[in-house]
Amino acid sequence: MGRRPCCSKEGLNRGAWSVVEDQILMDYIKLHGEGNWRSLPQKAGLNRCGKSSRLRWLNYLRPDIKRGNISHDEEELILRLHKLLGNRWSLITGRLPGRTDNEIKNYWNTKLGKRKRDHPSSSSAPNSKHSKQSENEKNEPIDELSAGQPKITTLVRTKASRCTKIFIVPTQPRDHHQVEEIDDANAAVIPPPNPMVDSLVTQKAVESEPCSNGLSSLTTPVEDNSLDFIMNLNVGDLCLSELLGSEFSQLWNPHDDHEMIEESKINGDNDNWLCPSLDQSIIYTDVMPEDWTRINYVETRDDTVLHLGSLASFLDSGDD
DNA sequence: AAGCCGATCAACCGCGATTTG
DNA sequence: ACAAATCGCGGTTGATCGGCT
Numbered sequence: 001m002g003r004r005p006c007c008s009k010e011g012l013n014r015g016a017w018s019v020v021e022d023q024i025l026m027d028y029i030k031l032h033g034e035g036n037w038r039s040l041p042q043k044a045g046l047n048r049c050g051k052s053s054r055l056r057w058l059n060y061l062r063p064d065i066k067r068g069n070i071s072h073d074e075e076e077l078i079l080r081l082h083k084l085l086g087n088r089w090s091l092i093t094g095r096l097p098g099r100t101d102n103e104i105k106n107y108w109n110t111k112l113g114k115r116k117r118d119h120p121s122s123s124s125a126p127n128s129k130h131s132k133q134s135e136n137e138k139n140e141p142i143d144e145l146s147a148g149q150p151k152i153t154t155l156v157r158t159k160a161s162r163c164t165k166i167f168i169v170p171t172q173p174r175d176h177h178q179v180e181e182i183d184d185a186n187a188a189v190i191p192p193p194n195p196m197v198d199s200l201v202t203q204k205a206v207e208s209e210p211c212s213n214g215l216s217s218l219t220t221p222v223e224d225n226s227l228d229f230i231m232n233l234n235v236g237d238l239c240l241s242e243l244l245g246s247e248f249s250q251l252w253n254p255h256d257d258h259e260m261i262e263e264s265k266i267n268g269d270n271d272n273w274l275c276p277s278l279d280q281s282i283i284y285t286d287v288m289p290e291d292w293t294r295i296n297y298v299e300t301r302d303d304t305v306l307h308l309g310s311l312a313s314f315l316d317s318g319d320d
Numbered sequence: 321a322a323g324c325c326g327a328t329c330a331a332c333c334g335c336g337a338t339t340t341g
Numbered sequence: 342a343c344a345a346a347t348c349g350c351g352g353t354t355g356a357t358c359g360g361c362t
Contacts, residue, residue, distance in 0.1 A: 016330070016356080038347065054348080055331065090350060105351075106329050 013047045017056050021046060025053055026061050059100045066098025070107055078104060079112060 013021070028044035034057065037050035046053060059065075070078070074096055081092040089101035089108075096104065 014332080036347090050347085051333090052331075058349095059330075087351065101350075102330075109352095110328060 012049050012052075014052070017048075017060075021048065022056070022061055025057060029057060029061075055102075059102045064098055065100065070099075070111075074099070075112070078108065082108065082112070 017025075024044055024046055028040065028046075032043075037054040040046075040050055041048045041053050044053075048056075077095060078092060081095055085091050087105075089105045093099055093101040093104050
C-alpha cells in the first residue's frame with residue numbers, strides 16, 4: 001500500500017507551536033471544522049504538516065479539553081481502566097471526558113507507572129522509557145478482574161470480538177442444569193456504535209482448565225450453587241464492546257437485581273426486550289428482562305468467555 | 321554559578337485500520 | 342478488488358524546568 005510520509009515537505013515548521021500558529025489553527029477550525037488534516041495547513045496558511053496540526057488541535061487547542069491536575073477520582077479510574085484495558089489509552093480516555101490520550105499516557109508513564117514500579121506488589125507494570133516493560137508485560141493488562149470472585153484462571157486480552165452466547169442465572173430456581181437454546185430469529189441485535197469503548201476485554205475460555213467455580217466448558221453448566229444453571233443464549237451479532245461499554249456495576253448487582261430493568265418491552269408487538277443497562281443497546285431476545293441482571297458469562301465468537309460478574313465487581317470496587 | 325540528573329509533557333514517528341476513488 | 346489517501350493509536354523523543362550537589 002502506497003503511503004506518503006506525512007511531513008515529506010522540506011521547510012515545514014516543527015517543534016513547539018507558537019501562539020500565532022495556535023490562533024491560525026483555532027480560527028480555521030472554528031470556521032471550517034475539523035477534518036481534512038492533510039490539506040488543512042495549506043488552506044489555513046500554516047507552515048505545518050496535517051498530522052502535527054491534528055495533534056495540536058486534539059491534545060491542546062480543543063475547547064472541551066479539561067485543564068488542571070488529574071483528580072483523585074480520575075486517577076482511580078485510570079488505574080482500574082488500565083488494569084482492564086492495558087495501554088489502550090484512547091479507550092481509557094473515552095471514560096475521562098476532557099482528557100486526552102496523550103495526557104493520560106504521560107500521566108501513567110510518569111506518575112502511576114512509577115508508583116507501580118515502586119510498589120511491585122501492585123498489579124500493572126509500568127511503561128516508561130526509563131523502565132521498559134518486558135515483552136510479556138507490554139500491552140498485556142494483568143488479570144485481577146476476578147479479585148474477590150471465584151477464581152478463574154484466565155488471560156485477559158484487549159482484543160475486539162463479538163459475543164455469541166450469554167450465560168445467565170435465573171431469579172427463581174428452575175430445573176437444575178437446564179440449558180435452553182434461543183432461536184436465532186429472536187436473537188438479532190442492533191446496537192449503536194459506542195465511541196466510549198470500542199474494544200473489550202475477554203477472558204480466555206477455560207475449557208480444559210476447570211476453575212473453582214465450576215465452569216469447565218461452554219457446555220457444562222456453572223455450579224456456583226445448586227440452584228444455578230446456564231441459559232445458552234445465542235445473541236447473534238451482539239458486539240461485546242457494547243456490553244463492555246455499559247455500566248457493569250449496574251448490570252451486575254446481585255442485591256439489586258431488578259432496579260435497572262424497567263418497563264422496556266419494545267413496541268409491544270413482539271417478545272423482544274430492551275436491556276437499558278447496555279448503553280441503550282437494543283438486544284432482542286426471548287429472555288425476560290429480569291434475566292439480564294444475572295448475565296454471568298459471555299461467550300465470544302473466538303471461543304473466549306467473559307465473566308461479567310468479575311468485571312462488575314472489579315469496576316465497582318475501588319481496591320487494587 | 322555551573323553542571324548534572326530526573327521529571328514532565330508537547331510533539332514526533334511509524335504503522336495498522338479505515339475510508340475513498 | 343485494489344491502491345491510495347487519510348485517520349487514529351501507541352511508543353518514543355527531546356526540550357524544558359527544578360532540585361540537588
